[in-house]
Amino acid sequence: MKIPSFVIVLAVAAALSGPAAFAQDGGAVINATFTSDVADGKPVDFRQQFMNSTPAVFYYGELVGLTGQTVKLRWSLEGKSKQEESIKVTRAQQPVWSKMKMQEEWTGDWTVMVLNGQGQVIDQRNFAFSPPL
Template sequence: MNQRIIMLCVVGIVPSLLVTTTGAVEAVRTESGQELAGENHPASSGSVTTKTFTTAIVDGKPADDQKAFENSVSEIYFYTVLEGLKGQTVTHRWKYSGRVISNADISVTDDPFSTWSSNGMESNWTGFWTVEVLDKNSKVIGVDTFEYNHPRNLQMDPDANKAGADSDGIPSGGWGWGRGRGWGW
């Protein structure tokens, strides 16, 4: 009986995975840093057409539109309208001082799709917060920033003081969580 051994060698291109601390794949790249495209890592064709921070959601819509909140507000909502993302799971990633505080994974079931997430807040988590919208490939397709501060310190300048965080950038004390909801229209 004849046996054949076939060896395949790929020279010059070895893909590597960049992994976040939560284990999600952010990109597939070659050793030279070139991002791989195609079936395994397609570009997102969707977009975020509306981004709003609010103190409440009423009948599926933001109650108000704010960029600055007094630190007495106990929960902040991030409302988005997504287009071209039906069938995907998108993530609202809440960040404070460069650290991920919570992720809200949202299944997009229609196009366009109205959705929101919220984050419980503690009064000492003052400063500037960022919420990123990530597609199924963990690509940022939308981002917005709000200020959470004592009324006398509200300044809406993201490069201003970074008060309210421990030396490692994590909010001092308290708790954080995120959740998401949505529907198409």
């Protein structure tokens, strides 16, 4: 059975519109990562694990479909809240980053949640902060 070309085009368009479609539903975060630093508005590396000698960890992401909202970036260690930052979104696609100054004893599994203006979690990522092996 041959599939008409317009069906394939529609399927590709639907797949590519994922973040935009989600953005209409309450916003989205794209290109999210953890990094050891942000330079010129971009992450310098892409990491999921950091040694406990690392002085700071950055969460970087691009907010889509959240113009006019205030989003919250919530950092927690093993389920215990450590920091919350509010960011006012002024553009349709806005890069943002948040810095956590780390302490050597804060080893374990970290989570950063991004909450839209309605308090819905629109992104959640984890990284490990551990001593060298």
